[in-house]
Each structure stands twice: as C-alpha cells, then as structure tokens.
Amino acid sequence: MLNIARRLKSADVLGINRRNAQYTLPHNARRLYPLVDNKARTKQLAMAMGIPVPELYGIIDYEHQRRNLHELLERYPDFVVKPARGSGGKGIVMITGRQGQLYRKVNGQVLSWDDLKHHVSNILAGMYSLGGQPDQALLEYHVLIDPVFQAISYQGVPDIRIVIFLGVPVMAMVRLPTRQSEGKANLHQGAIGAGIDIVTGITLDAVRKNQIVTEQPDTGFPVSGIQVPHWDTMLKTSARCHEMTGLGYQGADFVLDRDKGALLLEVNARPGLNIQIANQAGLHNRLKLVEQHQQSLKSVDDRVAFARQHFAAQ
Ligand SMILES: Nc1ncnc2c1ncn2[C@@H]1O[C@H](COP(=O)(O)OP(=O)(O)O)[C@@H](O)[C@H]1O
Ligand SMILES: [Mg+2]
The missing domain is CATH 3.30.1490 (Dna Ligase; domain 1)
Structure with missing residues (x-):
C-alpha cells in the first residue's frame, strides 16, 4: 500500500483507525450488521426493495x-x-x-x-x-459474464464495489478475477482492482498487490478505458442501499450478468480501504464533503447528482 499511498496526498488517504473512529463506529449501528453479515438476509432485503440479485x-x-x-x-x-x-x-x-x-x-x-x-x-x-x-x-444462480469483461477476467465474473456514505456513492472499483484468484473477484485471493470514474463509469488503471498494472496479467488486455455497462443503474441502486440497510458507511458489490444486467451480490459494513489505491485517490476529502452537505442530500437523485458533480476522476 505504501508506495502508491505515498504518492497520494497522505492527508486525504483514509486509514483503518480513522475509518473506524469517524465512519463505521458512529454511522453504522451494531444492530444492523447482521443484515449484511448474512448473504441470505441481504438478498431478502434487496428483493423487498425490488433490487435484482442472483436468484x-x-x-x-x-x-x-x-x-x-x-x-x-x-x-x-x-x-x-x-x-x-x-x-x-x-x-x-x-x-x-x-x-x-x-x-x-x-x-x-x-x-x-x-x-x-x-x-x-x-x-x-x-x-x-x-x-x-x-x-x-x-x-x-451462476452469473454469466458480460462480454465487456471477457478479455480482462480470467475464468470468473468481476465484481463492482461502490463505497456509499450517507447514501452518496463516493468511490468505485471493479475487481477482476485472475488465474490465481480461481474465478473469484476477491483481492486477497489475487484478483486485481481497477478504479472506476464515478461520473462516466469508465475504468482506470488497476492495482495488483500495491503495484499499478495497466493490463490483465493473464490475458494481456488493457484494463483501463472500458465503459462499465449499466453504470447509471448501479450508481442509483448503490444510493438506495442507504435506505435498504440503514448503514451510513458501506460498500455495495454488484455483478453484471450477460442477460440480467446489474445484480447486487453483497453489502459490506466495513469496506476495505484499498479502493483508494485502485483509484489513486483518497476517500477522506470526499467523505468530509458529503458530511458538510448532508442536509441537502435527501433523495436518491440528489445524492447521485452530488456524486457526479464532485467525484470525477482527476
Ligand atoms: N453467483 C455467482 N456467480 C458467479 N460468480 C460469483 C457468484 N457469487 C460469487 N461469485 C464470485 O465470487 C466472488 C466472491 O463472492 P461474494 O458473494 O462476494 O462472497 P465474499 O463475501 O466471500 O466476497 C465474487 O466477487 C464473484 O467473483
Ligand atoms: Mg465479495
């Protein structure tokens, strides 16, 4: 994390202690954790809101x-x-x-x-x-890969993580399975994470074990510059996760199905911080900005518009 983190403005990088003290602890009530710590319950919640999930x-x-x-x-x-x-x-x-x-x-x-x-x-x-x-x-249901990701995923379905604070999508990345991750899009299993420009839904460079990579290591295709399909839907759905779980600070994970479009896979109440590395951008200033404007950010549309206005990739 350090080599890239050092290049980011260090004051803007959110570390684990600050995340816990200023975001997850005050904004995520303990009683809500079971809703997202069990994937069956999260599915029920999503279905009750009309949010599509893998069956x-x-x-x-x-x-x-x-x-x-x-x-x-x-x-x-x-x-x-x-x-x-x-x-x-x-x-x-x-x-x-x-x-x-x-x-x-x-x-x-x-x-x-x-x-x-x-x-x-x-x-x-x-x-x-x-x-x-x-x-x-x-x-x-086994999600079928969208053709857009075929060239940059190795034997599996990528997932799209969006971090949401007070209902505002603040940062996003797509995680791409590699040979090492055995078809799973988990960074700890060896998947690589590419940032996504919140405004356009276009991918940026990726990071693998804290090193910037420009190509998918197994397929050799460039990871940046790809338009993620269904981006508007995912942004909006991520904003709705605020009402769905009641969590103030959370990460929503989507998968894109070839036929069914964007499906909500899971929600995390303690989303990791490496999304900052994948975006080569810090979270802290974005979170502070949302906090300052929270009074005016009531509806889902307000919150998505705010994200588009303020969180373009540099
Ligand atoms: N239904 C599915 N169809 C295809 N791939 C899946 C499916 N569920 C999970 N995966 C793959 O496995 C990864 C991890 O699944 P997930 O449900 O997020 O569990 P975890 O909490 O362990 O991350 C996903 O990012 C995706 O790459
Ligand atoms: Mg997951």
Missing part, C-alpha cells in the same frame, strides 16, 4: 437437509455454493456444468457428489464463516 435456489440449514441438496441440484446444470456468512471468497464453489455424475468447476476440475456434500458439511460446520460460527450454505 437463490435454496438454503441448506442443517446437516440432515443435505439430503435435499441432490434434489435441488438435479434442477440446475450450473450453480454456485457459498457460505451465507463467508467473506473474502472463501468456501465459494462455482459449478459450470455436469459431466455424467461429476460436477465441473470453472477451472475444469471436477467434483464428485461426495466431494460436494463434504464441502456443504464444512460450510455448515462454520469452516468459512465469521468467527467459525455454524453457518448455512446458499445455492444460487
């Missing part, structure tokens, strides 16, 4: 419900299994199709029915959940 095929709650798994999966040739309370891409398995009795993963490896059952058991036992708590396994 939930089923939830496996208890050990004995594993038996229902078979029946559930008979119906869907491809699907994603994930821990409801997971994070960082851990425990997520994406199945792209069948090969006889075997399930094929994005990287071409196959899983047997027993492998899959075993994986679900591990999820239920809390192997991937926050604090090792017993968990649920979610089965959901």
Whole structure:
C-alpha cells in the first residue's frame, strides 16, 4: 500500500483507525450488521426493495437437509455454493456444468457428489464463516459474464464495489478475477482492482498487490478505458442501499450478468480501504464533503447528482 499511498496526498488517504473512529463506529449501528453479515438476509432485503440479485435456489440449514441438496441440484446444470456468512471468497464453489455424475468447476476440475456434500458439511460446520460460527450454505444462480469483461477476467465474473456514505456513492472499483484468484473477484485471493470514474463509469488503471498494472496479467488486455455497462443503474441502486440497510458507511458489490444486467451480490459494513489505491485517490476529502452537505442530500437523485458533480476522476 505504501508506495502508491505515498504518492497520494497522505492527508486525504483514509486509514483503518480513522475509518473506524469517524465512519463505521458512529454511522453504522451494531444492530444492523447482521443484515449484511448474512448473504441470505441481504438478498431478502434487496428483493423487498425490488433490487435484482442472483436468484437463490435454496438454503441448506442443517446437516440432515443435505439430503435435499441432490434434489435441488438435479434442477440446475450450473450453480454456485457459498457460505451465507463467508467473506473474502472463501468456501465459494462455482459449478459450470455436469459431466455424467461429476460436477465441473470453472477451472475444469471436477467434483464428485461426495466431494460436494463434504464441502456443504464444512460450510455448515462454520469452516468459512465469521468467527467459525455454524453457518448455512446458499445455492444460487451462476452469473454469466458480460462480454465487456471477457478479455480482462480470467475464468470468473468481476465484481463492482461502490463505497456509499450517507447514501452518496463516493468511490468505485471493479475487481477482476485472475488465474490465481480461481474465478473469484476477491483481492486477497489475487484478483486485481481497477478504479472506476464515478461520473462516466469508465475504468482506470488497476492495482495488483500495491503495484499499478495497466493490463490483465493473464490475458494481456488493457484494463483501463472500458465503459462499465449499466453504470447509471448501479450508481442509483448503490444510493438506495442507504435506505435498504440503514448503514451510513458501506460498500455495495454488484455483478453484471450477460442477460440480467446489474445484480447486487453483497453489502459490506466495513469496506476495505484499498479502493483508494485502485483509484489513486483518497476517500477522506470526499467523505468530509458529503458530511458538510448532508442536509441537502435527501433523495436518491440528489445524492447521485452530488456524486457526479464532485467525484470525477482527476
Ligand atoms: N453467483 C455467482 N456467480 C458467479 N460468480 C460469483 C457468484 N457469487 C460469487 N461469485 C464470485 O465470487 C466472488 C466472491 O463472492 P461474494 O458473494 O462476494 O462472497 P465474499 O463475501 O466471500 O466476497 C465474487 O466477487 C464473484 O467473483
Ligand atoms: Mg465479495
């Protein structure tokens, strides 16, 4: 973080202590965390607001419900299994199709029915959940990559993170899966993050392990200058996440489906700070500006217009 962070105006870079003391602690009520720490609950909330999400095929709650798994999966040739309370891409398995009795993963490896059952058991036992708590396994629609991202994603679907403060989208990036991240768009798994100009929805350069990169490392295609489709919809939906969760400071993650457009994947109450590196811009001045104007930022349209007016990429 340091080499790039040093080049940013250091006073404007938001660090973890300030984020906690000035943003997440005062603006995010503890009682709201469970809404976003469980992906099944976040999906329900979004659906109640009419915000599109990847369809939930089923939830496996208890050990004995594993038996229902078979029946559930008979119906869907491809699907994603994930821990409801997971994070960082851990425990997520994406199945792209069948090969006889075997399930094929994005990287071409196959899983047997027993492998899959075993994986679900591990999820239920809390192997991937926050604090090792017993968990649920979610089965959901496998999002199909939008052609725009094909050249700059390796075997997976990118996700678009938008940080929202008091209902105003303040900064955005797209995270691109790499060979190392195994189809997942999580930076800790090796994905790369490219900033997005809030005003235009056009990508900027990317960062990989704190180094600026201009090309997707596995495909060699340039990552900047790409118009993210459905940008207006995502900006507006991100602003609506304020009403949806009640959180003052949050990160909303979207995926773009080839056929269904922008889908809300998850919401984070403690969004990371590396989005600043991906944008080569600090968050702190943007957050202060929103705070100063918060009285006049009531409607979703006001808040999106404010973001467009003030947060263009330099
Ligand atoms: N339904 C899905 N279809 C395709 N890819 C998915 C799906 N769900 C998750 N992914 C991939 O896995 C990554 C992590 O998923 P996410 O639901 O955000 O869990 P986590 O909390 O572990 O980050 C996503 O950014 C995306 O790249
Ligand atoms: Mg995620």
